[in-house]
Amino acid sequence: FNSDYDDNAYGGSLELGTELIPMNTLKGxxxxxxxxxxxxxxxxxxxDNVEDTWSIAAENTFHATSRLDFIAGLSxxxxxxxxxxxxxxxxxxxxxxxxxxxxxKLTTADAWNYQGGAIYRFSPTGSTHATISSRTRFAxxxxxxxxxxxxxxxxxxxxxxxxTNYEIGATETLFNQARVSGAVFYSDL
Numbered sequence: 001f002n003s004d005y006d007d008n009a010y011g012g013s014l015e016l017g018t019e020l021i022p023m024n025t026l027k028g029x030x031x032x033x034x035x036x037x038x039x040x041x042x043x044x045x046x047x048d049n050v051e052d053t054w055s056i057a058a059e060n061t062f063h064a065t066s067r068l069d070f071i072a073g074l075s076x077x078x079x080x081x082x083x084x085x086x087x088x089x090x091x092x093x094x095x096x097x098x099x100x101x102x103x104x105k106l107t108t109a110d111a112w113n114y115q116g117g118a119i120y121r122f123s124p125t126g127s128t129h130a131t132i133s134s135r136t137r138f139a140x141x142x143x144x145x146x147x148x149x150x151x152x153x154x155x156x157x158x159x160x161x162x163x164t165n166y167e168i169g170a171t172e173t174l175f176n177q178a179r180v181s182g183a184v185f186y187s188d189l
């Protein structure tokens with residue numbers, strides 16, 4: 001195979017925050033991204049895979065004391081495949097020669113994500129934290145539609161992965177010059 005690729009992506013984010021509610025920092029965000037993967041073998045027509053991903057999130061930090069914060073967050077992610085083209089053989093072609101562009105199944109996926117945690121500041125420059133989160137990772141265009149040069153079958157319905165993550169850690173600045181951080185985490189996929 002002598003393949004050409006032309007991949008591009010664009011998007012944007014809007015984030016807002018307020019401290020109008022006493023002892024709380026409330027934040028919200030909206031993110032958008034469009035991915036376009038174009039490919040061809042030399043001498044064949046270009047095919048496109050286009051997908052949009054949206055994310056809407058909210059997070060609140062409750063300042064329980066001057067040293068202790070509790071954080072809770074929620075987000076909703078949505079993935080929408082707009083185009084999933086493939087160059088191949090027309091069904092019933094007795095010569096079995098690639099000669100047309102067809103569309104793979106277009107899919108959507110969505111997921112809710114959650115997080116919670118606590119941060120304790122034990123000194124002006126040091127803190128400890130503990131967090132739990134449940135997050136989703138959508139399958140990529142390659143994972144859903146690639147046939148791996150004929151060694152696999154495309155799987156447009158490949159479901160998102162979910163992981164539950166646990167972390168505890170600490171950070172401190174030593175001698176007013178070096179910031180030292182460490183964390184232990186466990187992820188259940």
